[in-house]
Structure formats: structure tokens, C-alpha cells
Amino acid sequence: MTQPLVTILDDEPEIRQMLSDALTEAGFRTMGFGRATEFEAALRTTAPDVCLVDLGLPDRDGLTLVHRLALESGAAIIIVSGRAQVQDRVTGLELGADDYIIKPFELAEVVARVRARVRDGRTERPGESSTATFEGWTARFDRYVLEDANGKESAFSHAEGEVLRLFLEAPKRLITRAQMQEQLGGAAGESFDRAMDVRISRLRTKLGEDPKNPKLIKTIYGAGYIFLGDVAWR
Amino acid sequence: MTQPLVTILDDEPEIRQMLSDALTEAGFRTMGFGRATEFEAALRTTAPDVCLVDLGLPDRDGLTLVHRLALESGAAIIIVSGRAQVQDRVTGLELGADDYIIKPFELAEVVARVRARVRDGRTERPGESSTATFEGWTARFDRYVLEDANGKESAFSHAEGEVLRLFLEAPKRLITRAQMQEQLGGAAGESFDRAMDVRISRLRTKLGEDPKNPKLIKTIYGAGYIFLGDVAWR
DNA sequence: CCGGCCTGTAAGAATTCGTTAGATTCTCGA
């Protein structure tokens, strides 16, 4: 319940980046995806408030996806598409989309339309909360506070929280560095890898991990990381 | 909801007719108005579900009307306008419209967009209040007074009040510096950032925050601020 | 005109977080 979450599904990385930057600036959290399959996987553990969906995806029929989203998720759906025909727009809206933006778009307008969707509260999900418990720890994302088994509190920073949240949202599942970079809004910079290392290192320290033998955040050499431990969201 | 009611505000009778026909055909009830004054008179006795508003009205500034509608009515608002500039669309949406359709339009698309609005149910928009309570505090904006848990009063200034109100109106949500600047009417100047820092610093001391570990106004490095704490307006 | 309050500017301290670089660990083939 902190900031509204906007997912961006588009196969062009630069467009994802642009949208992500603008929306972040406007106060939203964002998650970017290049493929429908990745996006659907993430949906199992996350419930976005607004979904921006590009119809021109290579790996799946976008309209089918929109229809499923409309039926199954509580999110508002905004189609972003290069197809400007009226008929396209009508069928998109009829399948359950809430808005239809034509490429090329203006960032300011996209932001305004996302805001309009969030504003109608259509996206209120009752049970969603921002607290997770795991292995004796309690992470309160709304307060940026981590509580250990004895109830002792310590603060974590925004950057640390992003990583921690990523782990807790997909426990016991491999998270590749590429995914991480995407989710953490990392600029496509090459040196971002090192920054991630450091973030994780700091997080490990804060979780009291033994560097030689981490119990919670396991690194998979050459692939990514895995968060072990049972997570319960509240 | 039996048949959703759609109002059509446009000064050209033929357009009203076209829209009315198409919407009736699609299963809506419609009411047409050629002037804002007529429309407002009708609003006193009827509560439409969706309002189509033409911005090019002769007798009133359309955007003002949209803003009032957004604040006072629970209806979804769709602006219909000949002005195609991005800036027009953005300000329209920002004033509270839910959608923006450019003339000349296709009937099928208008119908689809009206349907999309009806589908998500409408918004409750809170009216203006002047008193808020949070975490033992009570802020009285009409008197510029802040009351602590023991009923002890202290005054706050206008500038402090602006910031506090901003926080209380969007609790537990990230507020970016850009948003703040926008709301507080800050000149785009670079030095306004520092002024904001100072305002917040002063507000924090007034709220008795521990500088090392603020509980209510949390800063998100590189992004903005977040106000924690449950707020109730009265 | 004086004095108090409000508010922005300036400046130095403090914090966050990415970058660098050397150390460490891992994989794989010899």
C-alpha cells in the first residue's frame, strides 16, 4: 500500500526505461518486462495497480493477454500500441482494457492517464499489505523497518528495501541478475552489476548472514540469487 | 444499476444527437445539454454515471466545470475536445477527467470508452475538509493549529501547513520532490529544493521527530518523502 | 520606525549509495 505499482510490458528496452523513469518521477513503483511469459510469472506473486501493455509483443497475442488480465487481475489495464485504427481501439477496450494509448506517445500524457486510473480506486485490493515475515524476521516495507526475532528494530534504506522486496516476492526461486537489473530500474550501464553486489552484501550484513555460509540469500554462481526461507505476507 | 446514465454536454445539436443515438443503441440512458448552465441545473436532481463534456463551450470555461465535476460528483468524466495538444490532454486529466477523446471521433470508440468507465464503477471523491488527526496529533487547517496528544496546541505557519496538508492527503504514498514543487507552486528554480528541505526540517521538529530516526516523515533518498501514520479527515 | 514572525538562501555536516579495486570463491579442464 505504499506506492501504486505499475507494470510495463514492452519488448523495447528503451521504451521501458523511458516509461519507468517518468513514472518513478511521478511517484509510482514500476516493474518492467520484455516478454509476456516473464510478466505472467511475476503476476503470480505480485498484484500491480496498473498494467501498461504493448500489443506488439513477439511471443504472445497481446489481446488474449489483455483479456485474461481483465478477467483475473484487479489491475487497471492500459494498452499501448502502434495500431491506430479505431477498430483496434474498440476491440481493445471491449476486451477489458481501461484505456488505449497510441504510439508514439508523449510521456506526460501516459503519466496523466496512469494517474487517472489509480485515482478511481478501481485498483483497491483489500488484502494487500506491505509486511512480510520470514525465519523470525519481519520486514515492514511501509516503515522501512526490519525487526529481528527479539523484536529489535533496525532501519533499512530504500535501495536495500528494493532488493529485499524482490527476494520476498519470489522466494525459493532463481532471480537472475538481468531480472534484478530490470526490476530495480537499473540503467543499462555495465557497472550496475557491481552495484547490485554491494546492495546484496549490505543486505546480508543487515540480516546477520554468515558470509561464508549464507542461509537466506544464496548466490548461484554464474546465474543469480535465490532467497531461501519461508515467507508470509501480511 | 439498471441502465447507466450518460450526460452529453456539447453545443452542437447534431453531435448530441449522434452520441445519444449510439449510446442508446449500446444500452445506455442519455441526457443532452447544450449549455453548461442547463447541465448544472440538471445535476442538482440527477446523478449521472458518465459525463461527456465538450471543452469548447460558449458560456463557460470547460476545464473549470470539469474540475468542479470531478470534486463534487461521483461520475466518471470524459472530455471531448477538438484541442489535440498533449498539454491540453494532460491538464484535462490532471483536473480530474477520466478520459480524453479528440474530435473528430469515431462513435464506436466513444461507446467503447464509455463502457470502460462504467465497468470500473465510480469514484467517491472526498470533499474539502479542514481537520485531520493522525497518531495522536490533530491538525486544524482552518486555524493553523496543531494539537498534540495531550491537547497542547502549537501554531504552524502557512508554508508548513502546505507541506503537512500534502502529506496528510496522500499518507503512506511516496511524494516526489517534483510533485511537491508542483503542488507548492515552486518556481522551477534549482534552489527551491533547499527551501523544501528546510520546510520539512521545520515541520519535523514541530512534530517532535527524532532526526536520526523519523517515524512520521520518512525520506527516500533520491526520490522524495513518505508520510507514515494513519490519517483521518473530519 | 521598531520588533517579531515568516520564509528563503547559504554553508557545512551527515547520510546514502554507486564505484573502484584488491581479495576471495567458483568452475572447468588438464
Add this chain to the structure above:
DNA sequence: TCGAGAATCTAACGAATTCTTACAGGCCGG
């Protein structure tokens, strides 16, 4: 088992951002 090379870890540094205090100009009532 050993060694080379790649990947990862972490301590230290520094740039950017934010916090706080001090100060000055503006406004208003007396």
C-alpha cells in the same frame, strides 16, 4: 588435485543528496 580465468564479495572512497543551523530580507501590527 591443481591452476587459470571468470564471477562474486567487501572494504574504502567519493559524488550526490539531504539535514540542520545561522542569517538576512520581507511583511505586518503597534
